[in-house]
Amino acid sequence: MTSRHDARAATTICVTRHGETDWNITGVLQGWIDVPLNENGRRQASEMAERFKDCGFARVWTSPLSRASETAEIVADVLGLPAPLRSDGLKERNFGLIQGMTKRDLSILHPGLHADIVRRDPACHFDEGESPDHFADRIIAALHEIAGRHPGERLLVVTHGWVMDVITRHVRQLPRTLALDMKRKTGESLCSPVTSGSWSLTIASTKSTCSMPSKLVSMSVNSI
Numbered sequence: 001m002t003s004r005h006d007a008r009a010a011t012t013i014c015v016t017r018h019g020e021t022d023w024n025i026t027g028v029l030q031g032w033i034d035v036p037l038n039e040n041g042r043r044q045a046s047e048m049a050e051r052f053k054d055c056g057f058a059r060v061w062t063s064p065l066s067r068a069s070e071t072a073e074i075v076a077d078v079l080g081l082p083a084p085l086r087s088d089g090l091k092e093r094n095f096g097l098i099q100g101m102t103k104r105d106l107s108i109l110h111p112g113l114h115a116d117i118v119r120r121d122p123a124c125h126f127d128e129g130e131s132p133d134h135f136a137d138r139i140i141a142a143l144h145e146i147a148g149r150h151p152g153e154r155l156l157v158v159t160h161g162w163v164m165d166v167i168t169r170h171v172r173q174l175p176r177t178l179a180l181d182m183k184r185k186t187g188e189s190l191c192s193p194v195t196s197g198s199w200s201l202t203i204a205s206t207k208s209t210c211s212m213p214s215k216l217v218s219m220s221v222n223s224i
Contacts, residue, residue, distance in 0.1 A: 089142025
């Protein structure tokens, strides 16, 4: 039998997307550009916190980008948890030169790349941006580091859409180049629990009246 903080105990990490920003509404590619939540995004974060009240989270981790960190701060405050811990490893993918460009402009100037962005094709490359492998390696390394610091605990991680795709592919042992269709109805269960090596994954759309964030990814991570 292992204690709650035994280094061999699995850490349960629940991953959710940040709330809405004005750039989400206007279709501007954010990437590493620091864009704050809008009023609706802050409301979504408060609603998210209400949904998570019975989850038993010990701590909240977040991407340092303000749209994620502000979401995390609102949730932590409502849940009565300490200030969120930040990890650069949880940041969104760096989209390079197209960051700050609207998807409409991208569709005119680079229609092929626009199509890749719309379906979040992990294999696409961005000039002066982050390569697919570097991005995936960064995310998985960050999660293992977080798990190692909290053996046997249940954590909430607030991050970004492309990050959630990386996690899903990794724990389900899917090819890194596989594009995922993550557009699901609110409240719909996206998949049954699966086990992949030392990782287990459950994806569900948490039932809510808000349109974003709708996806909750829960996984157990062996912290060894």
